[in-house]
Amino acid sequence: MTGDTGRVPDGDPVAGAAVPADAELVARAADAELVARATDAELVARATGAELVARFEARLHTVLLHGAAPTRLAVLHRAATEQLGESVELTLRAECALERASSPGRPVLDSLAAWLDLRERAGAALPEHHPTLLAIRREYVHTLRRRGEPGDLDLVVQLRRDEVELRRRRPVNAHRLGVAVADHAVALLDRARYGAFDPHLKRHEPAADLAEAHRLIGAEIERRGSGYGAGHEVTWQARLVLAEVLCARLRLAAGDPDPARARPALDEADAIRRYDWWRHGRHGRAALRAQLVRAEVLTALGRTRPAEREARLAAVLARRYPDLDLGRPLLVLARAQAYRDPAGALRTARAALRERRLRYLPAAHRVVEAERQVQALSTFPPPHAVRPRHRCKDGFARPAGRRRARGVTCCTRRVLSGGPARRVDRCVGAHMSGVAQPRARTLAPGSFLHRLSPADRDELLALGVSREFPAGRRLIREGADDTHVELLRRGFVKVTTVVQGFETLLAIRMPGDILGETAALTRRPRTATVTTCGRVVSSVVSRAAFERFLGRHPGAALQMGAIMGERLRWANQRRADFTAxxxxxxxxxxxxxxxxxxxxxxxxxxxxxxxxxxxxxxxxxxxxxxxxxxxxxxxxxxxxxxxxxxxxxxxxxxxxxxxxxxxxxxx
Missing domain, CATH: 1.10.10.10 (Winged helix-like DNA-binding domain superfamily/Winged helix DNA-binding domain)
Structure with missing residues (x-):
């Protein structure tokens, strides 16, 4: 029967004799099919793993390109750990990026422990010269440098030197070797800068460290210039380190600075600022560091006013970057202020100390530097505030670097730029060097506080909060909606307004004057800007408290009306003078x-x-x-x-x- 040819009866011995041959053929065919299927599955698995790695590579590149947000990096690292494994190179690279993004916002000891653990795991999984392991070791030493405890300066220099030797022995490209050389130069610069504040330092020879750093970074600039070009970003990064080394060498001879030595540092700083503006269109990190170099060089030369301007701008711009050390620009500003305003310099140094205590450990050398700066400025006059003086041929002594008035010739000197000698004008301060600076009177006659009785004056001042401001601070801004009043107790302020884009000076207010009374009484926006002219002490009183005070004291309200009448009369007199x-x-x-x-x-x-x-x-x-x-x-x-x-x-x-x-x- 045709339909039964494929079936074998269970009890037929003849038919049962042919079964083993057919079963063997079927088994062999099944085995071959299983092997084929297993091979195809393995190939599919391998293909899927390569695609998965490529997908994670693309995701990591995208996250790093768009700012390296820690949250996105954490999600990416978690997914890579689950799907690829913890010891895979891509997972370690993602963790390195995550730690780099998270370290600025964490305590330095936590970051150091995380980098140490990552360095050990990467060292066990990757070759010694692998780029990811090199980057992890570099970040670990950078975090150690940020810790800055006693003994860390020598340790960082040693680790940087060992890294340079390792990269010279192993087959790494020239760029990675150059990065290690530049890091070694920065470590030597740090030891020269902060070695005096590290009690565990084995040897403190700043001149030798700076000479070695100058040699290393000079050779690295030549290599990068020949390999990448003089205008490449990596070349400019090395030039920034060179400018800081030149500045540090100049500060070693702060007692007798050489203008010829200062010129290269200023030239490098100016070139870096121009390059940063050209490349980024704004004041970036490199320009900020170059500005600090300029401020330190000008301070060493005794040109304190331009140095103070440079340092003040750097301190303001440094707040844009939360990972930067705000204490350094504040300390540079304090050193520049010490010659002119010791009290203001002390306040600035204390602010720098507060910033560094928030950022670094208590025993870190940067904190110790700020503490000693505060101690030095606590004495009056500061020990280092001895300005180099320049004696003119007419016998007047002028502090070096002070601006000069036009129209009066003084003496001949060679300018800092190295050009020919020229005639320069004499500063009015030179001929008033023996004149005592005027002190603001306690209360100006005719001012609002001067018109009040002592009891009313004390009651009004008790209603406010006393504040102290440095020069150039705006107490009241034109157009603002606040309604408090300021009682000027010490110092002078100027009242200005903006007319068609130009700032116009309206009046000068003296100790005892009241500021902002128009907005307080009319509840309208501010009509002018008030800016301090030197150190100012004032008391701020709220509008409600001031109105209640005037209601309780009719005599004070009468004097307030008299003050506003006097100011109106003064404004009318100015208009009459303009026409007459x-x-x-x-x-x-x-x-x-x-x-x-x-x-x-x-x-x-x-x-x-x-x-x-x-x-x-x-x-x-x-x-x-x-x-x-x-x-x-x-x-x-x-x-x-x-x-x-x-x-x-x-x-x-x-x-x-x-x-x-x-x-x-x-x-």
Whole structure:
């Protein structure tokens, strides 16, 4: 039967004799099929693993390209650990990126433990010269450098030196070797900078460390310049290290700095700032470090005012980067301020100490540096605040680096740029070097606080909170909606407004004056900006408390009305002067009024205690800058005034008043 040919009866012995041969053939065929299927599955598994690695590679590249957010890196690392394994190179690389992104926001000891564990696991899974392991070892030493405990300076230098030797022995490319060389130079620079604050340092030879760092980074700049080009970013990174090394070598000779040595450091810093602006279009990290180099060099040369400006800007810009050490720009600013404002320098140094205590361990050498800076500035005058002086041929001593007034020749000196000798002008401060600086009077006569009775004055001041401000701080901003009042207790402030994009000086307020009363009483936005002119102490009183005080004290309310009336009368007088007097007479009248209200009698006349620029004076008088300069030149020829950088000395106040009334001729 055709239908039964394939079936074999169970009890038929003849049919049962043919079964083994057929079963063997079937078994062999089944085995071959299983083998084929197993081979195909293995190939599929291998293909899937390669695709998975490629997918994780792409995801890691994307995350790093878009800012390396720690959250996204943590998710990626967790997925790579689950699907690829903990010891796979890609997983270790993702963990390295995660630790690098998370370390700035964690305690340094936690970061150091995490890097140590990662270094051990990567060392067991990867070859000694693998790029991922090299990066992990580098980050571990960087975290050790950030810890900065006693003994870490020597340890970091040793580890950096060992890394250079390792990369020279193993087959790594020239770029990775150059990175290790640059790191070694930075470690030597740190030991030269902070070695005096490390009690466990084996040897402190800053000159030798800086010379070795200069040699290493100089050779690295030549290699990068020939390999990548002079305009490549990696070349500029090495040049930034060179600028810091040159600055540190200059600071070693701070007692007698050599301007020829300062020129290369300034040139490097200026070039780096220009490059950073050209490449990024903004003030980046490299430009910030270069600005600190400029500030330190200028401070070592005694040019404290430009150094203070550079350091102050660097301290403001450093707040953009939470992973940077804000204490360093503040300490540089404190050193620049120490020559001119020791009290302000002490406050700045204390702020730097607070920042470093938040960032570093208590025994770290950077914290010790800030503590010693505070101790040094606590003594008055500071031990290091001995400015180099320059003696002119006419016998006047002028601090080196101070700005000079135009129109009076002094002596011949060679400029810092190395150009030919030229005639320079004499600073008014040189000829007033023996004149004591004016001190702000306790309360100016006619001011609001001066008009109050002692009991009312004490009650009003008790309602407020006393605050202290350095020079250049804005107490009140034009257009703001706040309604408190400021009671000026010490120092001077200037009141300005912006008209068609130009800042105009409206008035100068003295100790005892009240500020912001218009917005407090009318509950309207601020009409002007108030900026401090030097150290200022004021008390801030809320609008509600001030109104209740005026309600309880009718006499104080009457004096408040009198003050507002006086200010209105003064504004009307300025308008009348603008229409009734020519420009030179208005300048003389304004200078006489400023000297009367803000001046302090000194040996040679009346020294105005408010730092005003010529554009501010011109805006206050209502004349052009050129017109003001012409009027001041005429007054200087008559020996009525003497001007300098934001300084004014009135030599004959009575004659100046006559000039303002038209009773004397200025030309």
């Amino acid at each position: 007097y020519p420009a030179d007479m208005r300048v003389a009248r304004m200078l006489a009024e400023i000297a009367t209200t803000c001046g302090q009698p000194v040996d040679r006349g009346i020294l105005v205690g408010v730092a005003l620029s010529q554009p501010e004076l011109a805006s206050m008088v209502g004349v052009a800058d050129v017109t003001l300069q012409k009027a001041l030149r005429a007054l200087r020829r008559r020996n009525l005034v003497r001007t300098g950088y934001r300084r004014l000395l009135v030599l004959d106040l009575d004659l100046l008043r006559l000039v303002g009334e038209g009773s004397a001729v200025t030309s």
